Amino acid sequence: xxGNHVAQTPGxxxxxxxxxxxxRTEVDPRLIASTTSNASLQERLPxxxxxxxxxxxxxxxxEPIKLSPQECGxxxxxxxxxxxxxxxxxxxxxxxxxxxxxxxxxxxxxxAILALSARHxxxxxxxxxxxxxxxxxxxxxxxxxxxxALHYSQEAMRLELLAISIIISTYKILDASSTDWERHLKxxxxxxxxxxxxxxxxxxxxxxxxxxxxQDIRAAxxxxxxxxxxxxxxxxxxxxxxxxxxxxxxxLFAQVVNFCSREEMEEESGDxxxxxxxxxxxxxxxxxxxxQLTVEFEALPVSTDVKDTFPPIWVxxxxxxxxxQLYYCTLILISLHRPRAGGIxxxxxxxxxxxxxxxxxxxxxSTLTDFASGVMSSQCVYIAGISVEExxxxxxxxxxxxxxxxxxxxxxxxxxxxxxxAWQKFDQALD
Numbered sequence: 001x002x003g004n005h006v007a008q009t010p011g012x013x014x015x016x017x018x019x020x021x022x023x024r025t026e027v028d029p030r031l032i033a034s035t036t037s038n039a040s041l042q043e044r045l046p047x048x049x050x051x052x053x054x055x056x057x058x059x060x061x062x063e064p065i066k067l068s069p070q071e072c073g074x075x076x077x078x079x080x081x082x083x084x085x086x087x088x089x090x091x092x093x094x095x096x097x098x099x100x101x102x103x104x105x106x107x108x109x110x111x112a113i114l115a116l117s118a119r120h121x122x123x124x125x126x127x128x129x130x131x132x133x134x135x136x137x138x139x140x141x142x143x144x145x146x147x148x149a150l151h152y153s154q155e156a157m158r159l160e161l162l163a164i165s166i167i168i169s170t171y172k173i174l175d176a177s178s179t180d181w182e183r184h185l186k187x188x189x190x191x192x193x194x195x196x197x198x199x200x201x202x203x204x205x206x207x208x209x210x211x212x213x214x215q216d217i218r219a220a221x222x223x224x225x226x227x228x229x230x231x232x233x234x235x236x237x238x239x240x241x242x243x244x245x246x247x248x249x250x251x252l253f254a255q256v257v258n259f260c261s262r263e264e265m266e267e268e269s270g271d272x273x274x275x276x277x278x279x280x281x282x283x284x285x286x287x288x289x290x291x292q293l294t295v296e297f298e299a300l301p302v303s304t305d306v307k308d309t310f311p312p313i314w315v316x317x318x319x320x321x322x323x324x325q326l327y328y329c330t331l332i333l334i335s336l337h338r339p340r341a342g343g344i345x346x347x348x349x350x351x352x353x354x355x356x357x358x359x360x361x362x363x364x365x366s367t368l369t370d371f372a373s374g375v376m377s378s379q380c381v382y383i384a385g386i387s388v389e390e391x392x393x394x395x396x397x398x399x400x401x402x403x404x405x406x407x408x409x410x411x412x413x414x415x416x417x418x419x420x421x422a423w424q425k426f427d428q429a430l431d
Contacts, residue, residue, distance in 0.1 A: 064104045074117040074137065075100070075110075082120060084372035085408070086166065086211040089247040089319050094207040099163050106160050108152030112167040115145035119174045124409030146171060158195060162208045165191055169215055174410060185219055188212050189228040198231040199251060210247055217254045218379055224262040227254045237292040242320070245292060249323035252286055256330045260337050272339045279338040286330055296320055302367060309396035310362035318373035321364050325380035328357040332384060358384045358393070365400045371407055378404035378415050385419050387426060394423060 067075060083096035103109040119142035146168070153164045169184035192198070192212065197205045199213070213229060220227045233251060240248060258264060259282055302314040315321045335350050361384040365377050378401045385397040398416040405414060 061105045061107065065107070065110055067110075070135070070137070071114055074114045074121070075103075077121060078113045078117040081371050082117060082170070084370070085375055086170065087207065088214065088322065088372045088376065089210045089243070089250060090207040091243040092203075092207070094204040095163070095211070098204055102160065102163065106152075106156070108149055108156045108164050109160050109167075111145045111149035111152060112164045112171070115142050115149055116167050116171045116174070118142035118145060119171055120409055123174060142171070159204060161191060162188075162195075162197070162205060166208050166211050166215075169212070173215065181215075181219060182223070185212065185216050186228060189216070199233060199247065200235065210250060213250055213254060214376060217250065217257050218376075220254075220257050220261065221379070221383075224260070226258045226261045226263055229254060237289055240292070242294045242296045245289065245294070245297075246319045246323040248289065249326045252282075252289060253326045253330060255282055255285070256333055260333050265337075275339050279334050282330070282334060286327060290327065297324060308366070309392055310359055310366050310400075312366045313360065313363035314367040315364065318368060318370050321368060322373050322376045322380070325361050325364050325377060328360045329380050329383045331357045332361075332387075336387065354387065358388060362393075362397060362400060365404075368404075369407070374404040374408035375410060378408075382415055382419055386422050388423070389426075389430075394419075 079096055079100050083093070083099070086095040087093040099109070100113075103113055118137040119139070122137050122139045122142060149164060149168060153161060153168075156164060165184065165188040169181060169188055172181040172184050188208075189212070192209060195205070197209055199206060199209050201209060213227070216227050216229065229251075231251075233248065237245065237248070259278060297315060297320050300314045300316060302312045304311050315324060332354050335354055340346055340350065361380050365381050368374070368377050381397055381400050381404070385394070388394055388397065398419065401415045401419065405416075
């Protein structure tokens, strides 16, 4: 399956020596329970009963799985690049640290990683890793790893299954299949629900939940549906550290996507007072969040040019940048979906505020050069750009989303094309 066995069917081994070294009959000491009370360490040394130990030997490699040079390149690409997307709001970066080590003993997880990495590199316009033994993968490589991952996921235990589920749903994003992506997101939701996993679960479980929520709100916004999550945080904003405050913005934005969903609009059709009340309640939450932001969310010095269409705004690290972009996108979306009263003065005030938020979102995006923030930042630029009328700003926005795509190699269909189509419809509505 790996190394010289890439072409083999799932689970096949070519030599008895390799079979003995990989599938040992004695109990692997790494499967024995840890006595630590640290939740993060417990998930790294999980407690297994005797029946689970024997079952796990069927799909757990006691020795590190051997990878071919090509597979090493794919694995490296996931660890150094793709994991950054998934770990954007998790300061402990479990998909860039813990998951790669977990995968070296888990056939389902390693195949999921190789599938996602192969798919991303097959589609990306960027150069593949600088390894003379590594070549750009064939799309069929990704499909083969994908089906192996599905095969082994049937036997995966809870922690591995969680990691596989989010990696496979990310694969489906790259696969440009909204139906499959939706199915995997919903499947991940039910896995998390059955295990009571949420944004405060800690460790890898928490990291999976936040990564899943980022994907779910993107899919929900595109499909104009409500996000799947129904979790309600119990900790107040003043109990959160800066990284947790940044992550909480994603949860709050999910509520905004819910507010803007087709279902919500139909439910509140004609009910002016109820819609205004919900909009005000959302903004109250965001204002409470904004008041708790620490010094880390303040802009740092950056050189500017009078020719800049969007004056740059530099906030570091990138998760804090994206959280602020989500805040300004919230102001835009609620303003556009909240019933308005008050005549021309109210309308002009709304337009002024929206224009300011557009400048903020794009000013922040103009300073982002990292891999991790590209996917969510491009979504924010898209949201900010929907109602832009000025030609120079539109051109600059297309460049911003193209820059994000150049860094990340995603989405498959350029987001600039969708933005141009949205502007076409917007202009037609104004005529």
